[in-house]
């Protein structure tokens with residue numbers, strides 16, 4: 001799909017530019033530039049990988065050429081990160097070469113940026129435990145962990161000057177709607193009739209989900225609560241996601257997402273009705289032929305759904321021995337309950 005810089009203007013005259021940046025090969029994110037009296041705010045920074053930084057600079061050149069906005073990264077006086085995933089914050093070091101603008105993020109995601117290495121260590125141990133719980137083979141475990149850690153040491157921790165929480169008002173302009181699930185500190189930002197939905201709500205695809213067993217604040221339960229928060233908002237006429245195209249009919253998109261979640265729940269229930277299975281077996285049945293990083297994402301996603309069903313008492317583990325062994329259970333089989 002063609003990647004274009006887009007311009008929007010809210011009813012109060014705030015200008016918004018959507019700058020497409022290639023954050024990973026053939027995978028684009030939208031960085032937003034918001035301009036209001038005295039404010040030049042960048043929402044997200046791209047990944048800092050590959051073409052991401054040059055695409056960001058090219059975005060500024062495009063808004064100058066197409067709309068006469070004489071701005072560069074040096075004019076940015078506020079940075080807001082929608083959540084701490086590398087495709088959204090990885091370009092922070094690059095952006096800071098041009099500007100001293102303060103950077104703001106939800107309090108629950110600050111540590112990912114300020115304590116990147118420590119958090120990575122914690123998260124990788126938790127992922128390793130989850131994969132054993134999920135029933136992947138020893139060989140697959142090594143392969144998936146290797147993929148998870150690949151390139152992860154490229155980011156250097158950065159200071160964060162500002163944090164925010166649900167309901168806060170930023171720059172006297174944005175209302176924070178806290179929508180964890182995809183990430184513990186994921187937020188949506190409301191500005192007039194526009195909602196910046198980050199990765200919480202995308203036009204075509206469902207965002208990645210992983211179980212809370214790996215990182216508290218993620219998982220399907222939080223994600224669905226976050227969707228309900230957004231569904232309560234009145235008067236949103238345009239939704240701008242962290243990837244993909246703008247969403248004009250938010251209510252309709254929410255309906256599709258709720259229906260898609262229900263289909264996955266039904267599919268997992270059907271598979272478990274046939275026989276008890278591990279998360280890895282369910283994932284293999286649901287996402288046949290997934291390779292590489294997608295395989296890891298598939299197992300995490302099914303893990304998030306199984307965890308949700310377990311939390312709600314619809315499934316239960318069948319093979320955990322009631323002994324005094326305090327090691328984490330491995331190869332856990334679930335059955336419908």
Ligand SMILES: [Zn+2]
Nearest residue numbers: 083085182199
């Ligand atoms: Zn994300």
Ligand SMILES: [Zn+2]
Nearest residue numbers: 085087199242
């Ligand atoms: Zn993303």
